[in-house]
Amino acid sequence: AGLDKTHGVHPNLLSQYVPLKTSSSPQTWKCLDGSKEILWSSVNDDYCDCxxxxxxxxxxxxxNSTFYCRNEGHLGSIIPASRVNDGLCEAECCDGSDELPGVCPNICKEVGEAYRKAQEEVRKVRKKGSKIRSSYIAFAQKEKKRLEGLIESTTEEIAQRQKEVERLRDIVERSESLSAAALEHKKASPLYETLIEHANALKSLQREHKKHLERKKALGQILDALRTGYNPNYQDMAVLEAVRGWESLAGLPHINDVRKEEEGSDEGAVVKTESDDEEELDEGMWTAEDLEKDLDNLLKTDYVSLLLEHEKHVNSPMTDSILFDLAAYLPDALVPQYETFRETVISWLRTLGIVHRGVDDSGENTKLRQSLTEAEQALRRAENDKKKAEDDLSDLFDPEGYGAQGEWKKLEGTCLEKDVGDYTYEVCLFDEARQKPNKGGQTFSLGKFHSWNPDAQPGNPEYYTKQLYRGGTKCWNGPNRSVMLILSCGTENAIHTVAxxxxxxxxxxGTTPALCLPFDSSSEEKRDEL
Amino acid sequence: VKTQDFKTCAQAGFCRRGRALASRAQETASWKSPYSVDSSSLAVASDQASFTAGVKSSLYPDIKFSLDVRIHDDGVVRVRMDEVDGLRKRYDEAASWALIAEPKLSRDISWTVGKKDVRALYGAKKESEVVVNFEPLRVALLRNGKEQVVLNGRGLLHMEHFRTKESSRPEGTPEEGLDEEAQAVMKVRPMAWFEGETEDGYWEESFGGNTDSKPKGPESLSIDIEFPNHGHVYGIPQHATRLDLPTTTGENPTYSDPYRLWNSDVFEYMASSTMSLYGSIPVMHAHAADSTVAIFNAVASETWIDVDHPTPKSTNTHWISESGILDVFIMPGPTPDDIFGQYARLTGTPALPAQWSLGYHQCRWNYISSDDVRSVQKRFDEHDMPVDVFWLDIEYAEEHKYFIWDKKNFPDPVDMMHDVEALGRKMVVIIDPHLKRTSNYPVYQEASELGVLVKGKSGDSEYEGWCWSGSSSWIDFFNPNSWEWWKRLFKTTSQGNKWSWTESTDNTYIWNDMNEPSVFNGPEISMPRDNIHYGGWEHRDVHNINGMLLPNITSQALIARSDPPKRPFVLTRSFYAGSQRFGAMWTGDNLGTWDHMAAGIYMVLANGIAGMTFAGSDVGGFFGNPEPEMLVRWYQVGAFNPFFRAHAHLDTKRREPYLIDEPYRGMLRDILRLRYTMLPVWYTAFHEASVTGIPVLRPHYVVFPRDEAGFTLDDQYFIGGSGLLVKPVVHKDVTEIEVYLPEDQVYYNYFSHHAYRGSAKGKQVIVPAAIHEIPLLIRGGSIIPTRERPRRSSPLMKRDPFTLRVALDKTGYARGELYLDDGETFSHLEGNIVWREFVAEKTAKKSKTIKISSSDLVSKNPDAAVDGVSLTKYDPLNAFAKSVEGVRVEKIVLLGLTSKPVGVKVEGGDDLVSEFVSGVAAEGKKEGEASVLIIKDPGVFVTKDWTIVIQL
Structure with missing residues (x-):
């Protein structure tokens, strides 16, 4: 009662499962790898010879061999030998041929029908999705036109602006050449040099300050994450001490107490924040706010103009000075009244044109130079606009960017969200992924768009089924947060699961119509085969 | 590890006192124990099996002690001593938790009471003798006149009697015969001579910011136990140290601190240390070429043990315990196998595990959702890697309220389990003993209402500590009221208005962790010693037993939840003597280092000889991200552990075996498949352990007790009685390795069939051990039954045919066993088993005919077929045997024939097809690849008697 010699043989190999036509009996057979000739009766005799x-x-x-189930009425399939005669009816073998006769029913009719129905559903979704996808492609085409138009117009604008810059530069150069030598001399003034030195020092200080601020912020985030995320595992006293230290520094209540309160106690914790005990500033000192807002303005000062202005002051007639310095000659008691009076007098004198600030050559030069700078800036802007438009245009159909047909362009910056209870996860496509707590607290960056699926070739549909976001906020005792967004065809842009x-x-x-490829003729044919 | 979180001996008052006493004794030549037997009070029981007597201490003449010495019917001697009519009662229940039953006493004893001693000769040839000297008290076990075990031979016995804090010490009278110095001390400060000059840590102790109130004051117990003729001691798990215990005192000790037994959750423990770990079994073997003896010191409190070899051939040990009575069982041996039998009669044999639990277990902290579990299962199947069990760590539970599913991630737990069960697999889910103190947790609520939670030191309110669940309380399983309640929780069906785990199935098994207990904010990460348990006992009295009770009751709960009952599976981290009756253990939170990989082997061997044979270490190391080479080696170690589980910490990268790149992935698949191939070997070994107590992993001294060179070996071992010898590689960049052969016998490489020759003096041979190779040898004379068809899980192998590897010894003989039953119910207790013996032998000494035959072993050994049951009648055609009667032997691989056979046939049947590859014969001296005869499909069935005749 031997098994059929072709039981489990893939259709493509059927022709090889016949006895060798050599000497009559006993019949023999050669292992498919040619390594061994065995008796034909040894094929499918439940003993491994080859x-x-x-x-x-x-x-x-x-x-390590395989078994083929024919699954008539459905699709044939291949399973590993380890599934044959193991007492379980494999889902892949709806005809039950993987087990001894009588063990598994043949359910291929039902399975086949269900499969075709499911395929039909998938097809519908894909069809609908591919329509949306075509609209994305149309968008990309429109975008292409827009960019091309933009490039054209900016090209013209650039030509004009270049001319304007040349004209102004010519004027400035001519007028400045007269005073350039004088200016160089003035610049040699120790005062000016010191000023520049101070300005440079200030710039450096500001840069360092900003670095520290960022560092402080990052540290704060790390410590906040540690505080809220650490296991209340007192085994690690170092962690506990770090948390306690941060809480005392940042004026936060102990996290365990917070949790306890949530569970019932109505005694609010006394929250002491940093701003409560801000230190007193000496006169003239800048507050942190000033530093942030006004330091930049200060550093933008045009020192050459200032130098020329200063020259003018130093060389002006003393009359101004006497008038402005009159207070020095007055008894202290009269000074306040004088100050009020002086303002009035000066504004009055100015109105009458008696006191005024003269405009000298150097002032004129400054103005000219400003015009030139402005014109140059406008030119650069136009050039940048053009460059950007050109880059965007080339990205648009870059297989490593928005796809060969630009079908992803439409989704740039589209933000998808998924609320999973404690957190809402947000992915702004091609931009950044974030984890936002629903009950208040820190939002963490989960990373910026890094690449498509690195395990597939650009242009291959598989390539666009994964997006990687990397370099998010670092985890305490762990890596920088990162996201793998796994996408499939669907009629909506949505995130479905988070893990x-x-x-x-x-x-x-998640799903997106951008992955719903249209049916080509060959796939239609395939469907008909079923 | 944060060593400062855990005490050294010097930081524990009683250990400090005990060690100080030992060092004073060492320095004083005339040191003499103050304890003596009051011979006038000696009373021999009417059946002569025991006697009792009063004991006095010359230091405290008013304090009364009692001595009780009994001899069991298998020759085990039990020595008990307690304080009588003291201020309080010492904890005396340790043995009752460890023992399986009250031991049977001998009927073969007669005590001879003399002037200076009382003694009894016993044993089949009257070879054993117990001698109890009166003054000072000294107990010795002798065999053939040679001292084997001596209690109080060095006079370190001290039972600190209960006293009141106010009372000053009574004045003692100096003893005669002390040296001058001691005399001098005695005169001035008589107590100081023995107990030290100050009341050191008597009434209160602080450590690491915690204060122990010690309401009972000092009550410690010190006893020296000598093995004057044994140079090696093993056991007293669990410590990360070599099997042959290194010394802690004497000249150049390996360690400076004694071995400590105080169940502890040690974070990132050291790979070589005497520090206490998660479980404690106070059992020690002492071994010499001609004798093995052992002691079981049934104490539940913190115990420190000093080990010293005054000479290479002798061992001194000193046991210092914080509380409890003296209750020492002396096991006379004389062989290691005898010891295992004697210990099993006391505390029970290892339970026969469900067969699937010997498969591969895949664990991680944590599989994060039911879909995660499904996807892990899918990936295993895609890569055709066998696995039997998926595990869930603590994150499955909402707010770490065990039993309560986190429905956000596990919305459909029962469906998930059914998806796993559909492929014959199981799930193991963690249940820890700490209960979150919150009103929305029915398990805590019910425990609180029942009053079965451990109490704080006042004894009237629930103890509160911190663990995974946050503010938690601990179930007091010493309270009998907790038992039925706990069993009810595991019912998968609704229990009226009472809570039960309806969201589980009969294929959901349990992992008990943190049961030392681990208390994050407690002293030494555990419970305060002055906490109060049922019966008013302090936690210090019961700590080392406490951890055992959770898996004990849980395994009973799993048996009780289904009808007919199925064998339970409970993995525990904490354990005590007797835990082998309830389930498996693992070596806790190891590190992903080569050191820890190696230590895991020593630890599993040590646990095994102390009964806990169903043991393993986390494959891959709990902490860390092992490189591919290390991971492959670790799977090789795991595949040859009785318990084979991969596990990983929350912070580690995922490392399921299908995730690693080729060629490593293929290696891991081969290792997993090898384990499954060998499941018949493992199950047969577990069957033997369940009947005899002999561990599944057998160190050299157990298998070759007379071979001195093997006494220190703990990096290679035998698997059950199969004849398989393995030496897992635990170092980087190894390509070959030395394996020690202890006898003049041929050993075959399992994979290449290379024949190695041992020598009567012992010999090292070089075995290939590149990364894909496991040094695995078959001892000549063995027959190894395997199943060589890979399946997704072990239950799916039920109908698969067997292969027999017959490895002839140098006389042309081989023997092997195979035990089978349904693997999951208790029907084996009714004789639903198949237990076969395979023998290959020549029909006569110089015969050219070899017969391989299969015969029934149950009929030959009805008493040894099933643990604890003597089968009065056995039906070879029992229901189980019938269910596998179609299972055949598909292949026989015969190693070491001298020449190509001229005929191979089944006796009384047809000629068989066979293939012969010539090579080295078993008989002779040649090395090289052995001859191999492969007999194709002999058409014989595994449940039947048959004989195959090979004509040379």
Whole structure:
């Protein structure tokens, strides 16, 4: 009662499962890898003879071979030998041929029908999605036109602006050449040099200050994450001490107390914040706010203009000075009244044109130079606009960017959200992914757009099924947060699931019409085959 | 590890006192124990099996002690001593938790009471003798006149009697016969001579910011135990140290601190240390070529053990415990196998595990959702890697309220389990003993209402500490009221208005962790010693037993939840003597380092000889991200551990075996498949352990007790009685390795069939051990049954045929066993089993005919077929045997034939097809690849008797 010799044989190999036409009896057979000639009766006899396992296509006796189920009424399929005769009816073998007769029913009719129905559903979604996708492509085409128009107009604008810059530069150069030598001399003044030195020092200081501020902010975020995210595991006293230290520095209540309060106690914690005990400033000192807002303005000072202005002051007639310095000659008691009076007098004198600030050559030069600078800036802007438009245009159909047909352009900056209870996850496509707590607290960056699926070739549909976002906020005791967004064809742009399979690595799944490829003629044919 | 979180001996008052006593004794030549037997009070029981007597201390003449010495019917001697009519009662229940039953006493004893001693000769040849000297008290076990075990031989016995804090010490009278110095001390400060000059840590102790109120004052117990003729001691797990215990005192000790037994959750423990770990079994083997003896010191409180070899052939040990009575069992041996039998009769044999639990377990902290579990299962199947069990760590539970699913991530737990079960697999879910103190947690609520939670030091309110769940309380399983309640929780069906785990299935098994107990804000990460348990006992009295009770009751709960009952599976981190009756253990939170990989092997061996044979270490290391080479080696170690589980910490990268790149992935698949191939070997070994107590992993001294060179070996070992010898590689960049062969016998490489020759003096041979190779040898004379068809899980192998590897010894003989049953119910207790013996032998000494035969072993050994049951009648055609009667032997691989056979046939049947590859014969001296005869499909069935005749 031997098994059919072709049981479990793939249709493509059927022709090879016949006895060798050599000497009559006993009939023999050659292993498919040619390594061994065995008795024909040894094929499918539930004993593994061939090193390649080819003599047991239907029994599972050879460890690394495969078994083919015909699944008439459905699609044929291949399963590993380890599934044959294991007592389980494999889903892949709806005809039940993977087990001894009588063990598994043939359900291929139902399975086939259900499969075709499901395929039809998938097809519908894909069809609908591909229409939306075409609109994305149309958008890209429109965008292409817009960019091309933009490039054209900016090209013209650039030509004009270049002319204007040349004209102004000519004037400035001519007028400045007269005073250039004088200016160089003035610039040699120790006062000016010191000023520049101070300005440079200030600039450096500002840069360092900003660095520190950023560092402080990052540290604060790390410590906040540590405080809210650490396991209340007192085994690690170092962590606990760090949390306690941060809480006292930042004026936060102990996180465990916060949790306890949430559970019932109505005694509010006394929150002491940093701003409560801000230190007193000496006169003239800048507040942190001033530093942030006004330092930039201060550093934008045009020192050459200032130098010329200063020259003018120093060389002006003393009359001004006497008038302005009159207070020095007055008794202290009269000074306040004088000050009020002086303002009135000066404004009156100015109105009458008696006191005024003269305009000298150097002032004229400054103005001219300003015009030139402005014209140059306008030119640069136009050039940048053009460059950007050109870059955008080339990105538009870059397979590593918005796809060969530009179908992803439409979705640039589109933000998808998924609320999973404690957090809402947000991915702004091609931009940044974020984790936003729903009950208040820190929003963490989960990373910026880094690349498409690195395991597939650009242009291949597989390539666009994954987006990687990297370099998010660093996890305490872990890596920088990152996201793998796994996409499939769907009629909507949406995130469906969020998982964190390992610490700070988020796997999001979602759908987008951008992946719904239109049916080409060949795939239609395939469908008809079913 | 933060060593400062855990005490050294010097930081524990009683240990400090005990060690100080030992050092004073060492320095005083005339040191003499103050304890003596009051011979006038000696009373021999009417059946002669025991006697009792009063004991006095010359230091405290008013304090009364009692001595109780019994001899069991298997020769085990039990020595008990307690304080009588003291201020309080010492904890005396440790043995009752460890013992499986009240031991049977011998009927073969007669005590001879003399002037200076009482003694009894016993044993089949009257070879054993117990001698109890009166003054000072000294107990010795002798065999053939040679001292084997001596209690109080060095006079370190001290039972600190209960006293009141106010009372000053009574004045003692100086002893005669002390040296001058001691005399001088005695005269001035008589107590100081023995107990030290100050009341050191008597009434209160602080450590790490915690204060122990010690309401009972000092009550410690010190006893020296000598093995005057044994140069090696093993056991007293669990410590990360070599099997042959290194010294802690004497000249150049390896360690400076004694071995400590105080169940502890040690974060990132050291790979070589005497520090206490998660479980404690106070069992020690002492071994010499001609004798093995052992002691079981049934104490539940913190215990420190000093080990010293005054000579290479002798061992001194000193046991210092914080509280409890003296209750020492002396096991006379004389062989390691005898010891295992004697210890099993006391505390039970390892339970026969469900067969699937010997498969591969995939764990991680944490599989984060039911879909995650499904996807892990899918990936295993895609890569055709076998696995039996998926595990869930603490994150499955909402706010770490065990039993309560986090429905956000596990919305459909029962469906998830059914998806796993559909492929014959199981799930193991963690249940810890700390309960979150919150009103919306029915388990805590019910425990609180029942009053079965551990109390704080006042004894009247629930103790509150911190663990994973935050503010938590601990179930007091010493309270009998907790038992039925706990069993009810595991019912998968609704229990009226009472809570039960309806969101679980009969294939949901349990992992008990943190049961030392681990208390994050407690002293030494555990419970305060002055906490109060049921019966008013302090936590200090019961700590080392406490951890065992959770898995104990949980395994009973799993048995009780289904009808007919199924064998339970409970993995525990904490354990005590007797825990082997309830489940498996693992070596806790190891590190992903080569050191820890190696230590895991020593630890599993040490646990095994102390009964806890169903043991393993986390494959891959709990902490860290092992490189591919390390991961492959670690799977090789795991595949040859009784318990084979991969696990990983929350912060580690995922490292399921399908994730690693080729060629490593293929190696891991091969290792997993090898384990499954060998499941018949493992199950047969577990069957033997369940009947005899002999561990599944057998160190050299157990298998070759007379071979001195093997006494220190702990990096290679035998698997059950199969004849398989393995030496897992635990170092980087290894390509070959030395394996020690302890006898003049041929050993075959399992994979290449290379024949190695041992020598009667012992010999090292070089075995290939590149990364894809496991040094695995078959001892000549063995028959190894395997199943060589890869499946997705072990239950799916039920109908698969067997392969027999027959490895002839140098006389042309081989023997092997195979045990089978349904693997999951208790029907084996009714004789639903198949237990076969395979023998290959020549029909006569110089015969050219070899017969391989299969015969029934149950009928031959009805008493040894099933643990604890003597089968009065056995039906070879029992229901289980019938269910596998179609299972055949598909292949026989015969190693070491001298020449190509001229005929191979089944006796009384047809000629068989066979293939012969010539090579080295078992008989002779040659090394090289052995001859291999492969007999194709002999058409014989595994449940039947048959004989195959090979004509040379």
């Amino acid at each position: 090193p390649d396992g080819s003599d047991e296509p239907g029994t599972g006796a050879c460890p 964190e399979p390992e610490k700070c690595e988020y796997h999001l799944t």
